[in-house]
Amino acid sequence: MSMNAFRAAAPSILLVTVPLSLLATCACTAPGATAPPVQPNVVLLEGRRAAAALVPLRAEWDVEHYGLELTLLPAQRAMEGVARIRAINRASGNRNLVLDLAVLQVSGVSDAAGRELGWRHGGDKLTIDLGRDFFPGEVAEVVVAYGGVPQRGLWYAPDDPATHCFTQGECEDARRWFPCVDHPSERATSELIVHMPASWTSMAGGMLLERKLEGSRATEHWAHHMPHPAYLETLVAGELVSVFDRGPVPVTYVGTPAMARYLKPSLGSTGQALEFMADLTSRPYPYSKYATCAVDGFPFGGMENASATTITSASLCDVRGRMDGGAESLVVHEAAHQWFGNLLTCADWSEIWLNEGFATYCTLLWYEETRGQGEFLRHIREMQVAAIGADERTHRPIVHGSCIDPLDLFFTGHVYQGGASRLHHLRFVLGDDAFFAGLRAYVGGHENSGVTSLDLQRSLEAASGLDLTQHFEQWLHSPGLPKFSLSWSRRSEEGPTRVTIEQVHSLRPGTPTVFVTPAEIEWRTSTGIQRKRVLLDQRKQTLELDTHGELLWVRFDPLHWIPGERIEAHDLATQIMLAYEAPDAMGRMEALASLGEQWSGLPEGARRQALTAAARRLAADPVEAVRVEAARFLGQTQSAGARDLLSALAVKDDSVPLRRAVLQALVNFTPSTSLFELAQAAFVSAPSWDCAGAAVMLGIKADPVRGLRWVEELIKAPGVMQVDDPAGRLAVHVVAALETLGSKQALPIVRSWALAPLAPAGPRSAAIALLGDWGREAPGLVEDLVGLLGHSDPRLSRAAVVALRRIANQQARSALREFYPHSAAPVERRAIEALFPVR
Numbered sequence: 001m002s003m004n005a006f007r008a009a010a011p012s013i014l015l016v017t018v019p020l021s022l023l024a025t026c027a028c029t030a031p032g033a034t035a036p037p038v039q040p041n042v043v044l045l046e047g048r049r050a051a052a053a054l055v056p057l058r059a060e061w062d063v064e065h066y067g068l069e070l071t072l073l074p075a076q077r078a079m080e081g082v083a084r085i086r087a088i089n090r091a092s093g094n095r096n097l098v099l100d101l102a103v104l105q106v107s108g109v110s111d112a113a114g115r116e117l118g119w120r121h122g123g124d125k126l127t128i129d130l131g132r133d134f135f136p137g138e139v140a141e142v143v144v145a146y147g148g149v150p151q152r153g154l155w156y157a158p159d160d161p162a163t164h165c166f167t168q169g170e171c172e173d174a175r176r177w178f179p180c181v182d183h184p185s186e187r188a189t190s191e192l193i194v195h196m197p198a199s200w201t202s203m204a205g206g207m208l209l210e211r212k213l214e215g216s217r218a219t220e221h222w223a224h225h226m227p228h229p230a231y232l233e234t235l236v237a238g239e240l241v242s243v244f245d246r247g248p249v250p251v252t253y254v255g256t257p258a259m260a261r262y263l264k265p266s267l268g269s270t271g272q273a274l275e276f277m278a279d280l281t282s283r284p285y286p287y288s289k290y291a292t293c294a295v296d297g298f299p300f301g302g303m304e305n306a307s308a309t310t311i312t313s314a315s316l317c318d319v320r321g322r323m324d325g326g327a328e329s330l331v332v333h334e335a336a337h338q339w340f341g342n343l344l345t346c347a348d349w350s351e352i353w354l355n356e357g358f359a360t361y362c363t364l365l366w367y368e369e370t371r372g373q374g375e376f377l378r379h380i381r382e383m384q385v386a387a388i389g390a391d392e393r394t395h396r397p398i399v400h401g402s403c404i405d406p407l408d409l410f411f412t413g414h415v416y417q418g419g420a421s422r423l424h425h426l427r428f429v430l431g432d433d434a435f436f437a438g439l440r441a442y443v444g445g446h447e448n449s450g451v452t453s454l455d456l457q458r459s460l461e462a463a464s465g466l467d468l469t470q471h472f473e474q475w476l477h478s479p480g481l482p483k484f485s486l487s488w489s490r491r492s493e494e495g496p497t498r499v500t501i502e503q504v505h506s507l508r509p510g511t512p513t514v515f516v517t518p519a520e521i522e523w524r525t526s527t528g529i530q531r532k533r534v535l536l537d538q539r540k541q542t543l544e545l546d547t548h549g550e551l552l553w554v555r556f557d558p559l560h561w562i563p564g565e566r567i568e569a570h571d572l573a574t575q576i577m578l579a580y581e582a583p584d585a586m587g588r589m590e591a592l593a594s595l596g597e598q599w600s601g602l603p604e605g606a607r608r609q610a611l612t613a614a615a616r617r618l619a620a621d622p623v624e625a626v627r628v629e630a631a632r633f634l635g636q637t638q639s640a641g642a643r644d645l646l647s648a649l650a651v652k653d654d655s656v657p658l659r660r661a662v663l664q665a666l667v668n669f670t671p672s673t674s675l676f677e678l679a680q681a682a683f684v685s686a687p688s689w690d691c692a693g694a695a696v697m698l699g700i701k702a703d704p705v706r707g708l709r710w711v712e713e714l715i716k717a718p719g720v721m722q723v724d725d726p727a728g729r730l731a732v733h734v735v736a737a738l739e740t741l742g743s744k745q746a747l748p749i750v751r752s753w754a755l756a757p758l759a760p761a762g763p764r765s766a767a768i769a770l771l772g773d774w775g776r777e778a779p780g781l782v783e784d785l786v787g788l789l790g791h792s793d794p795r796l797s798r799a800a801v802v803a804l805r806r807i808a809n810q811q812a813r814s815a816l817r818e819f820y821p822h823s824a825a826p827v828e829r830r831a832i833e834a835l836f837p838v839r
């Protein structure tokens with residue numbers, strides 16, 4: 001599953017992701033909120049639960065097959081269903097079959113012959129009395145009639161009447177649309193017969209067997225012969241169009257007619273991504289077809305349902321959005337899940353990193369394959385930073401099974417970038433040959449089954465001959481990450497160099513005192529560059545490097561293979577030299593970033609040299625990401641020379657990420673008419689939405705008065721803000737630009753945008769979240785926000801929770817408290833819980 005609608009090219013995450021990502025951090029830090037009054041007593045939230053260990057799978061029954069027949073009732077936003085379930089008894093003397101089923105009502109249960117069976121439904125469990133004891137190996141078949149208005153599980157799109165619907169099972173919401181054993185290690189085949197309005201078509205897992213029309217109703221029949229967990233069962237239905245594309249199997253993109261022209265530009269890498277994954281794993285794509293369905297009101301970025309992924313329409317883009325990266329990483333992430341997640345599924349949610357860490361790392365491997373080493377290193381650098389941040393926020397092992405809701409385990413990035421960083425590290429420890437051989441053996445040896453970290457460990461051990469017990473214990477089963485400090489000294493010009501590496505991370509409970517890992521040390525002398533691999537197994541250790549001639553630098557883990565922080569303390573001359581001529585893009589990016597941070601304290605001579613180094617990198621570095629870092633550095637210098645260099649590129653460079661970085665860097669310079677005019681020129685010639693958005697931000701910063709007037713004109717001009725760019729990427733940037741003006745000037749615009757029912761949900765939710773900072777004093781604003789709680793578009797509801805949580809006055813607090821029992825979204829519930837701490 002992908003949590004974010006879309007991400008801008010790093011480092012900034014576009015505001016459209018704010019509701020979810022902000023809530024995830026809000027729960028801990030409450031940025032911007034006034035401190036709630038101290039309550040002397042425990043404040044109770046109705047229906048609040050405490051964190052607990054995940055419940056293991058009941059092994060009494062093994063479901064073989066789900067036969068589902070659903071009638072969709074969009075006018076009532078309801079459904080009726082009949083589920084025929086065939087299961088094998090695994091216990092002795094077993095008379096009851098217990099299934100998961102939530103929210104919906106059961107109207108009757110019978111056996112295959114139509115005889116009524118006794119049943120009890122409560123606490124999300126449907127217990128069926130089979131009428132006699134079943135012996136081990138005996139097959140039971142039950143038929144459950146049920147229905148109602150689903151809450152999560154099956155979602156109708158926010159429009160009214162709904163033009164389409166979709167399901168979303170992960171983690172435990174399959175039970176909200178059909179009775180099942182809702183556990184990731186229980187796999188079954190399935191059939192799905194769907195009755196729907198005649199104008200509707202459907203997409204589901206497996207293959208379509210037939211479509212029938214009878215009067216005003218259509219019926220479609222799907223069969224999915226590959227066993228899969230209930231959470232990967234899927235149905236998308238509605239007034240939909242399909243676009244066909246090439247791939248190793250038939251590839252289809254599905255969306256509403258309004259989305260049709262964005263499907264191919266957004267999803268066109270799908271076939272190539274499936275082929276890439278088949279090569280990587282030596283396992284052909286597992287299913288008979290692959291579809292990607294874009295839907296409105298999807299609560300996450302995407303969901304890798306088996307053979308039919310669902311994504312949010314907010315990730316779709318036109319050609320300009322594709323220049324910003326578009327949906328490419330989402331496409332590859334969900335394609336990777338067809339192997340890591342679907343063909344092999346985490347045995348329980350504590351092992352979710354085996355799904356998400358792999359999907360995240362495979363996306364990075366895709367960039368390595370398609371964009372080369374420099375771009376790959378940029379992604380690795382960002383991944384390591386995200387992994388460190390996630391570890392600090394969660395302080396739990398990657399494999400972790402205590403939570404209120406398993407979905408909580410997804411929120412911080414810990415199992416995504418944190419998991420991917422552990423895989424990257426394993427690749428370093430084993431070497432490419434053994435790592436990729438082990439990965440292929442892991443896939444080949446565990447098809448169609450639940451997997452644990454131990455399965456991965458055993459596969460990698462067999463491929464490498466290494467004992468990885470301690471490695472997995474430290475890096476996967478313990479919380480925390482190391483922090484390395486490197487220092488070195490040399491007695492004479494010709495002698496050896498003593499290098500000291502110390503692990504200086506604080507010793508929090510459970511964190512290893514010493515992380516054992518190999519590490520690479522690189523040094524450069526006048527005779528050339530050398531690298532040495534050393535084993536780190538002590539808190540502080542010293543080694544000698546055989547150095548001859550002038551020693552120019554010593555670097556620790558230069559390519560960032562190891563998760564964790566590092567302190568290298570290079571002197572200024574070394575940093576400038578690295579910015580000029582580090583042999584890898586990582587070294588040049590790191591040196592430029594570090595010099596930028598120190599800029600205000602640099603002596604004049606060092607400033608001049610650093611500026612020259614950055615200017616050279618900006619003009620001629622072969623790696624785009626290094627040029628972007630050079631533009632950021634130059635922005636921090638605020639020097640006249642830097643301004644000229646950046647201005648020259650703002651309207652003409654071929655690289656879209658560089659154009660965007662240049663415009664963002666120019667925001668740091670003294671406001672002026674010429675900068676404002678440059679922003680307008682850059683807007684007109686902008687090749688992408690993010691570039692256009694960066695130009696708007698620059699315009700507002702360069703001249704707030706004219707900038708505001710410009711934005712007001714843009715909002716009114718048809719074809720600019722009313723572009724049917726489904727994500728509203730430009731509009732998201734405009735909201736961010738308005739934020740810098742402050743509430744006095746921009747509150748009316750932001751407020752009208754937040755409440756405009758036709759505005760795209762991305763910028764609308766950004767505007768709603770912003771009202772949380774600005775709207776404390778605005779009359780009637782809390783009422784407006786309360787009206788959005790539980791909105792049929794989950795992003796708007798989440799944004800309203802964010803805003804009310806920031807306002808946090810008495811009225812906002814009572815509204816959130818009242819809403820809490822009605823919200824089924826873990827991310828909303830955690831955010832509200834943080835406002836009412838248990839004492």
Ligand SMILES: [Zn+2]
Pocket residue numbers: 001002333337355356359
């Ligand atoms: Zn995922």
